[in-house]
Amino acid sequence: MNALRLSLLFLLFSSLTQAQQWFYPELKPLAAPELAPFDFGVASGDPLPDAVVIWTKLYIESDQQELVKWEIASDTLLKNLVQTGEVYTNGTTAFTVKVDVKNLEPGTTYFYRFQHKGKYSPIGRTRTASQSGERLRLAVVSCADYQGGYFNAFGDIAKQKNLDAVLHLGDYIYEYGVWRGGRKRMMKRRYREHIPDKTCTELRDYRTRYGQYRLDAQLRECHRLHPFIVIWDDHEIANNASVDGAESRNSDWEGRKKTAKQAYFEWMPIRENPERSIVRSFSFGNLAELWMLDGRLAGRSAQATGPNDPALNSPDRHMLGEQQTDWLLNGMKNSQARWKIVGNQVVFSQLNDSKVFDRRPSVRMDRWDGYPAERQHIFDFIYKNDLKNIVVVTGDVHTSWAFELTGDPADPEVYNRKTGKGVVGAEFVTPSITSFNFDEFVPKFVGAEARRRFKKKKNNPHLRYVDLNHHGYLLLTLTPEKAQSDWYFVKRKDRVDDRVKLCASRHIMFDGKEIEK
Ligand SMILES: [Fe+2]
Structure with missing residues (x-):
């Protein structure tokens, strides 16, 4: 085997083991393909009077950085957008995404979702501290x-x-x-x-x-x-x-x-x-x-x-x-x-x-x-x-x-x-x-x-x-x-x-x- 093929094989192997760090193929049978790549859903937490953390994760095999867009609105259909943004994620955080959304109103219910390459996450609901x-x-x-x-x-x-x-x-x-x-x-x-x-x-x-x-x-x-x-x-x-x-x-x-x-x-x-x-x-x-x-x-x-x-x-x-x-x-x-x-x-x-x-x-x-x-x-x-x-x-x-x-x-x-x-x-x-x-x-x-x-x-x-x-x-x-x-x-x-x-x-x-x- 020549040196080029060897190094290509090495690259392939190392990127595979790398991806294993955040892809976990053994979980695939439990996953919900209709949600892909947001198989793990969305979440929110740590409500302050004016801020709340929103979360999701991409279930993908990428070894690149990936762009994820987010939006938060005051209505269930996300027509009345309050804020939008973009964030990059990569393998170092296992393609998890966390945004601390600020400048919100206290005691208010909000709706949010993420988007990656044209696919949308489920719409989450959250609430700031009353x-x-x-x-x-x-x-x-x-x-x-x-x-x-x-x-x-x-x-x-x-x-x-x-x-x-x-x-x-x-x-x-x-x-x-x-x-x-x-x-x-x-x-x-x-x-x-x-x-x-x-x-x-x-x-x-x-x-x-x-x-x-x-x-x-x-x-x-x-x-x-x-x-x-x-x-x-x-x-x-x-x-x-x-x-x-x-x-x-x-x-x-x-x-x-x-x-x-x-x-x-x-x-x-x-x-x-x-x-x-x-x-x-x-x-x-x-x-x-x-x-x-x-x-x-x-x-x-x-x-x-x-x-x-x-x-x-x-x-x-x-x-x-x-x-x-x-x-x-x-x-x-x-x-x-x-x-x-x-x-x-x-x-x-x-x-x-x-x-x-x-x-x-x-x-x-x-x-x-x-x-x-x-x-x-x-x-x-x-x-x-x-x-x-x-x-x-x-x-x-x-x-x-x-x-x-x-x-x-x-x-x-x-x-x-x-x-x-x-x-x-x-x-x-x-x-x-x-x-x-x-x-x-x-x-x-x-x-x-x-x-x-x-x-x-x-x-x-x-x-x-x-x-x-x-x-x-x-x-x-x-x-x-x-x-x-x-x-x-x-x-x-x-x-x-x-x-x-x-x-x-x-x-x-x-x-x-x-x-x-
Ligand atoms: Fe326990």
Whole structure:
């Protein structure tokens, strides 16, 4: 073979492997050819009063840069164009496209689409942050394991009218390969299989995994119709991640974090920033301010080994780290908003699960219960500055909860369940979209007993609601008088099915003392 042919072959081979970095032929059978090249749909996010990020991706084999045009309008037919623009994309961002559209009007619904070589994307709908102060409606979600079932909860949120945004609190993807050889009970509930069939460690793995999730029609439709405000939890990187490691870290942990962050920022409609930080806040006029936290990669110390670990109570151990904690606390102190909403990965409230998980303290050590000194510092600041009307929203535990937010539910000097003394707000926890919870791990009667033990006043006096078996989402509605959480549960997740039911509601009143019973 002569040198020319050799170098031509080399060029062909290297461009093929290059293109594999963003084309993922193994996803083609799942793709929606009628949408090509916008197979992954459109999305929007991070709404400000005057700006919103719009997103799409080209599913093409090109190794050139490609021109994509965009337009945004005030009407569904895109007749009343508000802005248009052009942007180049290429393989370095896997042909994703992100535009931070500015100079928009607050609390306004917009419609947008992209165009590439004469082909149009589906028309997306989005909404800037309302400043009117009347009402805010946020769907709150977390933990969508593709293998654990169909995303009916996303399908239902897509149909919700008058939503301001969807808060995604993490575990947008799971990094695992295809489950094999687990418990029989679990294996029976593996309804779909992950692509690629390996734990994500490389950029191509994470990109392909996001691609697979985004080819789910219900998730894609949910993105098309509502702006998302997202944060990662651990599974966007690796299970039980912290700054310095994870349950199954590979040797190059810094590299893996960087890779996982890159894929996340490529695929999520999150506003770009040089540090690829997810820590940011959103203002909804006088009604609410929202702080989105990073309890994983910004400042988290490694998990303690259990309740007897001598390091557990050390003030040197952090969930958020000093910088982020100061930013949050000063932000809440200086905020004029009636409701102070905190979007957080893991359960913030004290949860006495010693009667349920006594042999698995690691479950507790990953939550705020595993970082008691930093939590106490936060409560000390809250009490000292007389902050109230705080609503923490949380995911991670795949189950549904409502707590009164208090510095110490076990200490009558701090908290009184009857009078509401020491209550500074509420924590509402959203169930998983599909990820396993109690009835998928243990027989129903075991779950029922666990629920009874959790609910015992002696164990958790500040607990106002718990459900351990259902999947779905919660809808947070804020008005000047009231913050209400409504839990919507899906009927099934072993196939696409649109039956969803409102199953529970809890609320707190503004400056009120306790959650309605
Ligand atoms: Fe999860």
